[in-house]
Amino acid sequence: xxxxxxxxxxxxxxxxxxxxxxxxxxxxxxxxxxxxxxxxxxxxxxxxxxxxxxxxxxxxxxxxxxxxxxxxxxxxxxxxxxxxxxxxxxxxxxxxxxxxxxxxxxxxxxxxxxxxxxxxxxxxxxxxxxxxxxxxxxxxxxxxxxxxxxxxxxxxxxxxxxxxxxxxxxxxxxxxxxxxxxxxxxxxxxxxxxxxxxxxxxxxxxxxxxxxxxxxxxxxxxxxxxxxxxxxxxxxxxxxxxxxxxxxxxxxxxxxxxxxxxxxxxxxxxxxxxxxxxxxxxxxxxxxxxxxxxxxxxxxxxxxxxxxxxxxxxxxxxxxxxxxxxxxxxxxxxxxxxxxxxxxxxxxxxxxxxxxxxxxxxxxxxxxxxxxxxxxxxxxxxxxxxxxxxxxxxxxxxxxxxxxxxxxxxxxxxxxxxxxxxxxxxxxxxxxxxxxxxxxxxxxxxxxxxxxxxxxxxxxxxxxxxxxxxxxxxxxxxxxxxxxxxxxxxxxxxxxxxxxxxxxxxxxxxxxxxxxxxxxxxxxxxxxxxxxxxxxxxxxxxxxxxxxxxxxxxxxxxxxxxxxxxxxxxxxxxxxxxxxxxxxxxxxxxxxxxxxxxxxxxxxxxxxxxxxxxxxxxxxxxxxxxxxxxxx
Numbered sequence: 001x002x003x004x005x006x007x008x009x010x011x012x013x014x015x016x017x018x019x020x021x022x023x024x025x026x027x028x029x030x031x032x033x034x035x036x037x038x039x040x041x042x043x044x045x046x047x048x049x050x051x052x053x054x055x056x057x058x059x060x061x062x063x064x065x066x067x068x069x070x071x072x073x074x075x076x077x078x079x080x081x082x083x084x085x086x087x088x089x090x091x092x093x094x095x096x097x098x099x100x101x102x103x104x105x106x107x108x109x110x111x112x113x114x115x116x117x118x119x120x121x122x123x124x125x126x127x128x129x130x131x132x133x134x135x136x137x138x139x140x141x142x143x144x145x146x147x148x149x150x151x152x153x154x155x156x157x158x159x160x161x162x163x164x165x166x167x168x169x170x171x172x173x174x175x176x177x178x179x180x181x182x183x184x185x186x187x188x189x190x191x192x193x194x195x196x197x198x199x200x201x202x203x204x205x206x207x208x209x210x211x212x213x214x215x216x217x218x219x220x221x222x223x224x225x226x227x228x229x230x231x232x233x234x235x236x237x238x239x240x241x242x243x244x245x246x247x248x249x250x251x252x253x254x255x256x257x258x259x260x261x262x263x264x265x266x267x268x269x270x271x272x273x274x275x276x277x278x279x280x281x282x283x284x285x286x287x288x289x290x291x292x293x294x295x296x297x298x299x300x301x302x303x304x305x306x307x308x309x310x311x312x313x314x315x316x317x318x319x320x321x322x323x324x325x326x327x328x329x330x331x332x333x334x335x336x337x338x339x340x341x342x343x344x345x346x347x348x349x350x351x352x353x354x355x356x357x358x359x360x361x362x363x364x365x366x367x368x369x370x371x372x373x374x375x376x377x378x379x380x381x382x383x384x385x386x387x388x389x390x391x392x393x394x395x396x397x398x399x400x401x402x403x404x405x406x407x408x409x410x411x412x413x414x415x416x417x418x419x420x421x422x423x424x425x426x427x428x429x430x431x432x433x434x435x436x437x438x439x440x441x442x443x444x445x446x447x448x449x450x451x452x453x454x455x456x457x458x459x460x461x462x463x464x465x466x467x468x469x470x471x472x473x474x475x476x477x478x479x480x481x482x483x484x485x486x487x488x489x490x491x492x493x494x495x496x497x498x499x500x501x502x503x504x505x506x507x508x509x510x511x512x513x514x515x516x517x518x519x520x521x522x523x524x525x526x527x528x529x530x531x532x533x534x535x536x537x538x539x540x541x542x543x544x545x546x547x548x549x550x551x552x553x554x555x556x557x558x559x560x561x562x563x564x565x566x567x568x569x570x571x572x573x574x575x576x577x578x579x580x581x582x583x584x585x586x587x588x589x590x591x592x593x594x595x596x597x598x599x600x601x602x603x604x605x606x607x608x609x610x611x612x613x614x615x616x617x618x619x620x621x622x623x624x625x626x627x628x629x630x631x632x
Contacts, residue, residue: 021242049078049150050085053123056148057091062121062277063298066113067096069125079125092279092298094119114145120277123148146275178240185220282314286332289317305332307495324489327496338491342500343406343568343575350406350568353575360583361399367590368392374597379604382540384438384461391431392590397424398582405575409487414502418485419476421578422513423469428585429520429551430468434461436527436544472516479509490567499567518555524548543588550584 020039057065065086069079076098083093097113114122122145190200207218283289283302288311290301305311309319310328322328322335329336343350371388374380380388397420404417438461483506490499504510525548531541558577565573596603 019246021239021246050082053082053148053150054085054089054091057086057121058089060274062146063091064094064119064277064279065091065121065123066094066117066119067123067125068110069096069098071098075125082123082125092296094279094296118279120144120275121146121148123150125150144275146277181240187219189219190214283311283316284314285311285316287311288319289315310335324491325498336496338496338498340498340500341494341568342408343571344408345406347568349572353402353572353579354406357399357402357575357579360579360586361396364392364396364399364586367586367594368396370594370597371590374604377597377604379593379596384435387431387435387438387461387465388590390465391428391435391585394424394428394431395582395586398428398578401578402575405571409500409502411487414485414487415480417502418504418510418513419480422476422517423472425517425578425581426472426520427465427469428582429517429524430465432544432548432585432589433468433520433524433527434464436524436531436541437461437464439541440527440531468520472513475509475512475516479506479513482506483509493566497567501567501571514555514559518552521548521551521555525552540589540593543592547585547588550588551581554581554584 020036057063067079067083069075079096083096086093094117095113097110099110124147188199190203193199203214203218206220207214209218279296279299280289280301283300287302287304290303291297292299292301305319305328308328309321310332311319312333319332325338326335327338328334345351345354368389371380371385371392375385401417401421401424404413404420407413441460485502485505488501488503490501491497493499525545528541528544528548532545554577558573561573561577562570
């Protein structure tokens, strides 16, 4: 609809401009600027309608809707554009239904779609003018849907039917009051305003009387609102706004300024209980959405977040990963600090290992003191007393190793613990090997003209000890040079915990150290086992055999136990293996000697070094054997 404001206005360039105002629904033909260069629309365009519908749906959280449209081109275009706008705003359209004018097809479509659809919200496009539309919708039983009518105004006869639906949302234009309009209408009459021909026409049409035959008592105030509402002038307000907008625009045009007047839709809502309309239930915090193959993208399943990840809002598509020093709680909706764990002195395993280590250290110190006090006796000097003292010192250090393994790992403790353990234990096993070789060589040397006799001397055992230990030292030096151990925070071992531990740097180097130590122990065991039947009064190879058997058994069992444990218990297993193997050496080699020194002193004399049963008469070879065992 167009209104001519009067005479043509001459433009700034000298051309003639005819101002025109459109206050109804936009017609595509009127958008041609070549034909209507001065046309001004007061009715909002489609984009504002789409924005209003999108804002309304997002406000109530409706993401699963249906669109019902008439078969005319305008309604179809609106429905298609609206669908695109909804999809862009992540609102899913379950269906786009076209309602035909033919009553049978209309009823069939409505009944099949509206009653079977899962969406609870229907957006109508141009359907309010279809005859009997609301009666058809209401006739369906148990239909509980929410209907949205953007910029479509129902007839007065349909307003009561709207109230019978589950819920209806009408979006209409602003109807701000026009100053003086209500008073004018309630008091206007053709007699008072004879110059207003339009008023006379409305008067005759409204009261169905000619001016000459009206009794003069007619007034708009006496009419029912159904026929004439002096409060609701939406279209009238648009005309009023358009005229004033044009007037101001012309005034500003002459003042070389331009002012734009916009008209935005407003929402008129009256909802008692907001329903929900979604293809799937919302995923609560702690869950994330998983798309369902073959379904609409708004249809999804909810899956709990994996360990270490959370979602702190509803309907999140991806879980958020917690930081390295945090972990997810049980509900997977927040991150909590990880528990820091290491083998400490306050823990029961750590405290027990420290107590046991202290007892063994004291026992080794007592044995060392006994040997120092009785160092001049035969049993202490037999089988090389220097090796015995070296072995006792290395065992004392071994029992102190828990001080390096227990407690918060530091850079220095990580560097020292494995290297010191490998070197000290290699010295211990090398000492045992040297003692065993000394005994065997001493017996072999008793044979007449035997060529190995010249090898027996004070430096043989020490040289063997140094050579065997030096190999382990070289391995440890290479380890520390190329891939030294270091402290680390391990978050992958146990759920929800940070394990403070020492990274070995090179696992290969660690197992080479263990392997070399095992080779020395195995060699000592074999040599001692072969010499176990020599006279036992002065021969300790039987005790060495048992000690090496215990030592090898402990470290063979250590490997699977070490690999099958995690966290602080790996450290506890290694400390236990160190204490057990050291205790085996102490108990099997030195306790029998302490028994003779303290409880059987009559056996601790040089004359008893040769068994009378096996060596009845002293010979030159026997004297050499005794001297070898006694001195070296």
